[in-house]
Amino acid sequence: MASPKETNVTMGSLEKTPSEDSALREPSWTPEAERKLVRKIDLSLLPMLWIMNLLSWMDRANLGNANIAGLTSDLRLSSSQFSLAVVIYYGISLTTFSFVDILLITGVVGYILFTPLSSLLLSRSRPSLYLPTLALLWGVVTALTCLIKSFSALLVVRILIGVLEAGLTPGMVFIFSSWYTPSEMGKRTAWFLTSAQCGGLFGGLIAGGLMKDLEGARGMRGWRWLFLVEGVVTVVVAAVGYLVLVDYPESGKARRRFREEEREIAVGRLRRAGTVTGVGLKEKGEGKGSLGLGRTMMGALGSRRVWLFSVATVMYSGAAILTYFYPVLVRGLGYTDPVMAQYMTAPIWGVAVVFNLGSGFAADRFPQYRGLVIVSGLVLISLTAVLTCVIHDFTARYVLLSFMTGGLWMAYSQCLAYLGDLFRNLHPDVRSFAIGMVTIAAQMGYFYGAYCFPAENAPKHLLGFGTVAGTSGCAAGVYFLLWWAVRYSDRKSARTLLEVAG
Template identity: 55%
Template sequence: MAESEKARSHHGAEVQTIDKAPSNTAPDWTPEAERKLVRKIDLYLLPMLWLMNLLSWMDRANLGNANIAGLTSDLQLSSNQFSLAIITYYFGYLAAAPPSMVLLSRLCPSLYIPLLVFLWGIVTSSVAAIATYPQLLVLRLLLGILEAGLTPGVTFIFSCWYLPSELGKRASIFMTSAQLGGAFGGIIAGGVMENLEGARGMRGWRWLFLVEGVVTCFVALVAGFVLLDYPGGGRRMTEEEKRIAVGRMERGRVERGGERRLGMGETVRRAGRNWRSWVVPVAFLLMNTTLVMAYFYPVVVKGLGYTSPIKAQYMTVPIWVVAFVFAMVSGFVGDYRPARRPFLIMGGFGLLTVMAIAVCSVYGFTERYVLLAFMTGGAWVGFSQCTAYLAELFASDHPQVRALCFGVVAAAAQIGNIYGAYLFPAENAPKHLLGFGMVAGTSGLCVFIFAFVYWKERREKARRQDTVTE
């Protein structure tokens, strides 16, 4: 049995650590004990992180629902002003993601993540009270700053608890919260517009922000009592479970950092020397250009023939359901054959590229609606599997370096959202050739970038194997 000792983790808490054992030796715990531990990890992490991400996507995307429900007319916003309100969120996200991830790597996730969620719930509720355009911009900026820690933070937490072969379906399950967030957002927006428009003298779009913000705050309070911290620490695991959690990650060659805490300078230098920290952010920048379509689904669907804003809200739901199915299937396939995960990513973005090109040449309502659904499905196959692949690519890095790289990737992704917000202006309706053409181009580039990453990874793996045999 590996020798155990008490130590201080990289986030300062007292944890149980284990000397590293060679990965080719048999573990001193049973497969059933490990399966039981993984189920417990799933129970504590997946439902709450899934729910918080659902609320995150609802809170950020409800601006699109509010757009066709009277927000732009009430605040007298032009199309460009509305686009600026969208990208202000991403300016905050871009600036906050790297430092937020550095903080997460040094603090307890069970405290830090719920605090962020509670604060952005307050910000979301505050939108119900705005009277001017500058107030909307300030709140969108704050929302971006606070939400910047969630998605890359979840990727980091997953990389600390799960082996690469376990990441695909869990990343897909987590990302379904984004698809269902869009679907639920449309359902809730439609329900609010039907039942609360004018209630107590408030417009329906104001009620939308208030209701979703209050629910977000409540979920954050519950999350503080549920979430796990890091393997080897926290109060929700027995000593034996901590030992297995630490040992299995070390056997999976996932770097934990042990007792050593890196300075900021060394963290940045290590990240800068890794070619992945330069190439992968570019891919995520391009990828998020395709995902910005989500903000304009209500407008695009309305432009396809629905004159009723409420009907347009509900007609976005099937699009998100297709994305849900595609992401879930790809997640299970990716974990069944982890080595083929890059091909799932390339296939997803390849499908998106073909569908986007087709949308630019097909103008019938039914045909365009179906193509839009398959576009979304392809995008979310690529995006959900990229989340799992990201954790694999940086698994051998020190946790603080890994966290910083995840933050940089998340920040770069927001650049795609910033210029993507101008791709679907109202004057381009109903064809939106600029937007769909740009989506086709950026998703096509994603295919080539991930083909390069796959080739580079295989080349490095072959070099390592040659070194071992020598």
């Protein structure tokens, strides 16, 4: 049984103020006023975060595109070295100590420390400044990638980009949970992640176009132009982000963008949904409500939900490495022309968009079953991966790979929405740190995933698809357990509140 002090750290407080009780009983605003507010929130957050994530995912996908566009031959990389360049973005490696290993350890420490600390900094700072600054810096590093001439230089830029991009996705989850209610999270997260899918879609098309049209222009290879153009565009977008993004409902910049009445509705509807806000903490006499690093970490580490979510995420996140190997896998399915292999990744991403948006709307329609939507996506991944291992017809495997991708994004988008939903009753500092912890867990899966598709296993890649099938199936079981445990806990809490009220 948690002590009162622990409860205060992890749950904000179970004691409701009179204003909280009135907000829970009857809203003081009209549905039309709330709809107008939500549309205004959408316009203030979604477009800019969507574009930032688009550029981030184009960078990730473009490493795979550059792989077959000449990067590996120009830098004289082996298959294992390219896998290392992929995985170093996430800061995960186990090797003996050498010069390269020092770089790897730097990546490990940088990413693992920066992800939760970045989330914590976001909860205590201004997203309208913090996120554009990250985008500005990773844009500069991406542009400088066009100058690399060695494997070591490639590792350095991937480490830097990984550290800088580490704050974007957990930052999105935290900001969304600070503005949206549970029944709104699924659609917004799904729309946000269409940027990732468009990044994969456009990344393949742009890479194909650059390889064909800019190859050799001004003495540079096409893949170098790819990183240069993307980096410059990212810097421009970051500059606009300083002007467009808003902070939290109770922040100063939100006061300039939203009227007082709108801010009261924004805070009130969050508290009705059980979200711990800075305003609520002030009313409880906790000042700004900021916790020390020690209490924040203990609050996150002491949550069973955080650990269950992290374990399940480690299991299935290895399947996400498929996004880096789509061009290689498609080429192994029979599309041997490099340009055609780039273009044939586009329909796969199109299927991902359909599954992503469909799952978002379905999960928001029935938010109590969001966990089962995740389980369904993971089961689909596992089944299609098994079939890919036993079916060797090129066309059939291409279709299976498309549905596997659909299941992957179906699960991923609703995992992010579920993450913000399950942790919304935590103290804001604890919530942000917990989101960072789960994000780290997601990167752990890339450690084994990046080495599951070596070139010597082409074109069948039985090791890779077999691993995806097994880990996704196990993750489905853990997520089902988490969903069932949360449902049981929520029902028990509801009964207790009714007994107290009665």
